[in-house]
Amino acid sequence: MIRFDNVSKRYPGGFEALRNISFNMQDGAMAFLTGHSGAGKSTLLKLIALIERTTRGQLFVDGQNVSRIGKRRIPYIRRKIGFIFQNHHLLFDRTVFDNVALPLIIAGYRHQDIARRVRAALDKVGLLAKERLYPITLSGGEQQRVGIARAVVNKPLLLLADEPTGNLDPDLSREIMALFAQFNDVGVSVLIASHDIALIEQLDYPVLTLDNGRLAAS
Amino acid sequence: MKRTRRNRWRAQHHWLEGLRRRLSPRIFFQRHAQVALDSLGRLYRNWLPSLMTAAVIGIALALPSGLYLLLENIDRLSGSWDGQASLSVFLRDNVSEKAAVDLAAQVAAWPEVGGVKLVTPAQALEEFRQHSGFADVLDTLHENPLPAVLIVTPAPEHTRPERAAGLQARLAALPETGLAQIDLEWVQRLAAILDMTRRGILLISVLLGLAVLLVIGNTIRLEIQNRREEILVTKLIGATNAFVRRPFLYSGIWYGVLGALIAWVLVQAGFWLLAGPVSHLAGLYQSAFRLQTLPVSLLNLLLWGGISLGLLGSWLAVGRHLDAIEPA
Numbered sequence: 001m002i003r004f005d006n007v008s009k010r011y012p013g014g015f016e017a018l019r020n021i022s023f024n025m026q027d028g029a030m031a032f033l034t035g036h037s038g039a040g041k042s043t044l045l046k047l048i049a050l051i052e053r054t055t056r057g058q059l060f061v062d063g064q065n066v067s068r069i070g071k072r073r074i075p076y077i078r079r080k081i082g083f084i085f086q087n088h089h090l091l092f093d094r095t096v097f098d099n100v101a102l103p104l105i106i107a108g109y110r111h112q113d114i115a116r117r118v119r120a121a122l123d124k125v126g127l128l129a130k131e132r133l134y135p136i137t138l139s140g141g142e143q144q145r146v147g148i149a150r151a152v153v154n155k156p157l158l159l160l161a162d163e164p165t166g167n168l169d170p171d172l173s174r175e176i177m178a179l180f181a182q183f184n185d186v187g188v189s190v191l192i193a194s195h196d197i198a199l200i201e202q203l204d205y206p207v208l209t210l211d212n213g214r215l216a217a218s
Numbered sequence: 219m220k221r222t223r224r225n226r227w228r229a230q231h232h233w234l235e236g237l238r239r240r241l242s243p244r245i246f247f248q249r250h251a252q253v254a255l256d257s258l259g260r261l262y263r264n265w266l267p268s269l270m271t272a273a274v275i276g277i278a279l280a281l282p283s284g285l286y287l288l289l290e291n292i293d294r295l296s297g298s299w300d301g302q303a304s305l306s307v308f309l310r311d312n313v314s315e316k317a318a319v320d321l322a323a324q325v326a327a328w329p330e331v332g333g334v335k336l337v338t339p340a341q342a343l344e345e346f347r348q349h350s351g352f353a354d355v356l357d358t359l360h361e362n363p364l365p366a367v368l369i370v371t372p373a374p375e376h377t378r379p380e381r382a383a384g385l386q387a388r389l390a391a392l393p394e395t396g397l398a399q400i401d402l403e404w405v406q407r408l409a410a411i412l413d414m415t416r417r418g419i420l421l422i423s424v425l426l427g428l429a430v431l432l433v434i435g436n437t438i439r440l441e442i443q444n445r446r447e448e449i450l451v452t453k454l455i456g457a458t459n460a461f462v463r464r465p466f467l468y469s470g471i472w473y474g475v476l477g478a479l480i481a482w483v484l485v486q487a488g489f490w491l492l493a494g495p496v497s498h499l500a501g502l503y504q505s506a507f508r509l510q511t512l513p514v515s516l517l518n519l520l521l522w523g524g525i526s527l528g529l530l531g532s533w534l535a536v537g538r539h540l541d542a543i544e545p546a
Contacts, residue, residue: 051545079456089451106457108245
């Protein structure tokens with residue numbers, strides 16, 4: 001699903017966030033990405049979602065080499081990916097339902113399909129009763145689950161999560177991780193960046209460790 | 219292995235379904251109608267600033283269309299004489315009434331002449347007495363100072379200015395003629411002035427159109443800034459530039475439509491205010507002239523002009539500012 005082949009990322013100004021990263025993540029796999037703050041976790045996820053572009057090396061997403069892909073084709077790659085952000089990136093001027101519906105509207109689903117899929121996704125994260133509320137009225141954990149529902153609503157092949165439990169208490173964090181495991185069970189590949197070592201060690205998934213932009217042997 | 223194959227199939231299915239969705243006209247129209255309504259709703263929610271912007275556009279569109287309409291009315295006024303340009307031949311004092319009648323018959327036989335009407339000095343005096351308001355003064359005159367006049371109407375194929383001038387020369391060469399002049403020369407001069415004014419209005423229209431473009435462009439630029447976060451998020455979850463652009467283009471179109479409607483109301487109101495004084499003035503000239511109000515074609519022109527300017531203005535703004543907003 002994801003293959004890094006000697007990928008480096010240098011930001012304008014010269015800071016080298018990632019150096020010679022190589023790894024391969026199988027279709028349908030689930031893995032954690034960990035490392036200290038500033039080790040390059042976010043950069044690595046951003047490269048996959050084409051928010052940042054690789055400086056050197058080859059990057060494959062779903063078998064497609066995206067390292068030099070044109071700007072116009074980026075949106076179609078992103079539609080294969082569900083991205084979950086630490087700060088949710090929800091739109092506060094519309095309801096939970098409308099937030100979750102956004103990827104489907106973008107992809108051009110029919111009105112009836114949108115309602116059905118949004119309710120299914122909200123049901124999955126346990127927020128079906130709150131579809132008419134505005135995100136501002138929800139707790140942090142609920143907002144994060146809205147973000148997850150939005151990420152999975154168009155049934156992406158790949159889920160990327162950047163510190164999804166960063167602001168949550170341990171119980172909520174476990175719940176969120178269990179949710180990811182459920183999506184993985186139905187065939188979605190999942191890559192989660194987290195520095196919550198304690199939580200990661202409780203779960204039995206491969207771990208990629210970044211140290212100063214390099215992949216440490218694990 | 220099994221899971222891998224399933225994912226492969228899903229990947230292909232994904233692509234096929236995306237293609238199907240993109241090609242479906244029903245979804246296409248549904249989507250556009252939704253975005254159009256959404257953009258209109260946004261304007262309505264901030265109705266005061268939206269109305270102010272639309273009013274600026276409306277005034278800018280009302281000025282040239284109002285001037286144009288005024289011009290059309292003047293044109294129509296002068297146009298009512300166009301077909302019947304005639305020549306007045308003032309005969310010398312020493313031409314007797316009998317000679318004048320003979321001359322009228324002689325001229326009427328010319329191929330370039332459509333008709334001749336003889337106005338004898340007595341008829342002319344009577345007419346002058348009735349219409350000039352100088353009846354009392356005329357009674358004090360001892361003799362009739364007015365000459366006999368032949369009013370010569372050119373044949374239909376000789377009404378054009380240069381032909382009429384040829385006829386004028388031939389009439390002027392007659393021994394009985396004192397003065398031969400083409401009537402309503404001022405109509406031609408007015409036409410020339412109108413042509414010039416029309417050019418001026420065109421220039422004003424272009425400048426004001428440019429102003430509308432700038433107003434809409436600037437408004438859309440502000441809207442893009444206000445919705446920066448929304449643009450970022452939609453781009454992050456796979457929105458194409460076309461998708462992001464669409465609501466702003468519809469906003470531009472709505473501004474154009476609202477501006478056109480406001481312009482129409484303004485012009486309509488202006489003409490309503492002018493209608494009273496104009497018909498009073500026309501009454502003083504014993505004319506049944508009435509201001510022609512807005513024809514539907516002008517409303518059409520205003521609407522399409524507004525829509526085009528709105529779309530173009532927002533397109534320019536969106537092209538300049540949307541690319542700068544990229545998730546990072």
